[in-house]
Amino acid sequence: MIGDRRTGGVVGGERWRLCLAGAGNVGAGFLALLRDRHADLVGRYGVDLSVVGVAELGGAAVDPAGLDLAHLTSALADGTPLAALPGVGRPGASAADALRECAPDVLLGATPVDLTDGEPGLGLVRAALASGTHVVLADKGPLALAYDELAAASDLGAGWAEPDDRPYLRFSATVAGALPVVNLGLRDFAGEEILRLEGVFNGTSQYVLRAMESGTGFGEALADTQRRGIAEADPSLDVDGHDAAFKLLITANSVLGARAGLADVEITGIRGVTQDAVRAAGEAGERIVPLAVAERSGDGYRLRVGPEALPADHPLARLHPDEMGVVFHASQVRRISAASLEPHPEPASAAMLRDVLDIIRTQAKRREGPCPS
Template sequence: MAPTIRVALIGLGHVGRGFLTLLLDKKEILAARYGLHIKLTAAADSSGAVLDAHGIDPALLLQHKVTHGGIGAFPYGGKPGLAAPDMVKRAKADVLLEASPVNLQSGQPALHCLRLALSQGWHAVLANKAPLVLAYQELSAAAAAQGKRLAFSATVCGALPVVNIGQRDHTAVRYTKIEGVFNSTSNFILTAMEAGKTYAEALHEAQVEGVAETDPSLDVDGWDTANKLTIIANSVLEFPCALRDVEVRGIRGIGLDDLRRARAQGEVIKLLAVALPLGDGYRLSVHPARLPLTHPLAGVNGWEMGVVWHTDIMGVQFAKVDERGPIPTAAAMLRDVINIHRGRR
């Protein structure tokens, strides 16, 4: 019989539901290819929680969430009003999956839940960027002290393994520069504007497509990109920093004339994240940048995201992803759980 990893999931939004969908769709592959069974033993959203050490049926939970809403009213053990931290205290699990909404002011309740889970000897897998942006060094140290994994490949460009490649594959590398287009919403808007739409029209189209939130400020003002650059700096560059250390300027000031002028000169404008060596650390910035059409990131359009690593011994490497919807991000969380399983074996 395949070994079992017990997981507790916080957040049943698009990504959380996507993860449950993958548990159902990939059950046979997980067993056949990795010798793994993933058992959901607890889940929580803003309405409450459900706990069952014997396992919760993902199909039933998904059906309830889609048709009835909050899982506090789940007919098979739902506990209305039970907060996520209390669920973590009571759950029987090996891994905490954190996919709750981003709260960059305090990181809560995700940060409290992660502290509890790590103190209880669980691994942690995150799609939520806020705890890492606010407390990466603390959480990393707490996981190391317990001999557990803090995995978060889903937080930077979803399924594109930006963090994994940097941490695992770029061994003995010194970076001369890292550049990235890390936000699909702003990239979609700039691409639509290049096709002749105004900023307002492009933003509306992005909202209709489901790429942009009703309040798109986190994306278009550059802060989502800055969050991801902060995570890369701490985890890949091993440069302890906070969001305040990133110079940030978004795309609101970019107009049709700017894009047309750049194109006429053989360039394109992208919202660019850049890490450049500076003294013993790095200069981190997010800003609209004019890139020559020959630049790898110049061809990252629409929903796509991409990264270019400039290294001293492994050349210049480029990777991009075209991902739409929440499944690729959920798949990155699944990837982290599988890698935790591999490490245990």
């Protein structure tokens, strides 16, 4: 059994215990960020974020007293297996094993995306929420495949006027790294009718198309994104449109209330885009971008992902090769756009930290209770 965390974490200057599942680019970046910012977080926010467990393929490192982040990040940089770390290594331990042993306040999910069943991330999130553990996700799979279920098991399943003791679920890192797509949609369009949402949500596809404009071949540009850690060793999720589809689906369900599944998203990748097509678009005063669109249609939304030519003055056509962006069109607030420069995976790591701090702040408000009348 995982220890029951329904009482939540601790606030003020006390300690919040974190367990990280997945030590790839984003997970390792989060650990490095926490290592570098720990003193500032204590001083500025009064919170001590202590990593008590980290799991990767083949093993884990666990220490209820808190893992040494300098040693941990050094081991990951050197390629040393976490299971081999003296005293804290757990050979053969899975992320679920680490979660059970740690009984943390917050589970951080950064495992690889699985298109079929969402595992191991989905099972981890289910177990964490069932035990009252708060969850922060960078892994898109669980939300893309089971958003309604996970939202219902978390604070997202309660109305604003009906607070309860369900654990918190945050996932801003799942949609275009640090770009505040979900936060912007939920907060700044609260009470609004969003008519259309447009986004460039996949950094790999954006970079490749922009490189093709300068004459770089598709394969060469793609290899460069892999070298920089933007694309995975298998880039098919990126260039075939599935990564952007996952992000659009999460946004549609969480922000628009679309109640959609992957089968509802029309998906086209960028493999079929030729340099001739890119050149022709430029000559016509347009630019081909890897566009994700949710557009109001009757009582719901039509969802699609694929390369489209936009006028050169469109906010998403003006993006830098390393930028991602979003544009909201609504009935009263006619248009709001945002962009983020993300040449490396670190912004997604920063988004995870942002979500952890949001949970701590929200927990503190919950404990304070309603203001006396």
